[in-house]
Amino acid sequence: MGSEIREHLLALLIEHADQFVSGEEISRQLGCTRTAIWKHIDELRKAGYEIEARPKAGYCLRYQPDRIAPEEIKALLSTRRFGHAIHYVESVDSTQWLAHQGVRSGAKEGALFLADEQTQGRGRMGRKWHSPPRSGIWMSLLLQPQIPLNLAPQLTLMASVGVTRAIRRETGLPVTIKWPNDLLIDGKKVCGILTELRGEQDQIHYVVLGIGMNVNTPAASFPEDLKTIATSLAAESGRTYRRAKLIAAILEELEHVYDLYLTEGFEPIRHSWESFACMLGQSVTAHTPQGPRQGIARGLHASGALLLETDEGVVVPVYSADIRQ
């Protein structure tokens, strides 16, 4: 109960950031006493918020720390389902693991699992995902779509569209998508998406959509092997970003594309994906499990496969590969 009031109080202060909101107004909106408000203000201050208090004028939010605890995100969120249940921990081996655990404890579609740090972040193709404390977004979203198993790759592409929209909206940075779902800025990776699913008999049980985004990571702090291939939003723009605001935007855009996908199918998603894609029309090498394949990237097949035009002029679908130029 207390945390719900604190969420509302924070949302109210954020909405009027740098302006005073009277104690009377707060107590009217929150339905609690002035003493209770004072207690919550005190707790927010302990969490790093700078809140000025003036007799008669009320309270004014002067500074917000870059925290990603549930109340920070919920204060900014306008989704109908995604992120209404948030499970946050400071440090975990992988938020994917948290999400799989969550399902066993009854978590429902839209539940979000996130951490400030991952000690064993997982990437695609068995790779590790560098997830240092407090500098990025390491989160996993639970989906339970009623679609056949063979359509699952479309969910990954759908997610890349949603996250790209959110980053563009919040930062204005020119993020593009490298097939299937690497988000790049100027050729360097800023965000990766890992989809893990459980299903049986051609039916999806649930999907865990893992999103890893380098937000405020200074360029110099990437490990040597990542320095030339990875970047962060801050490194690209020269400013820092509030992660809670980005997370709220990601959840909003994801809910939007997911609903679109469930009602209208993959076609509108395919169009958006192609409009954000880098490398279309360019010569690429697809490193498939069967070996390298050269060709021109032509677009996205309805199944989610990348369409590659070979030197012989034949267009073939690529289902699993690492694409390089």
Ligand code: BTN
């Ligand atoms: C990729 O290889 O591009 C995918 C990276 C996905 C990383 C995210 S971070 C949150 C979630 N937890 C993990 O361990 N991995 C995903």
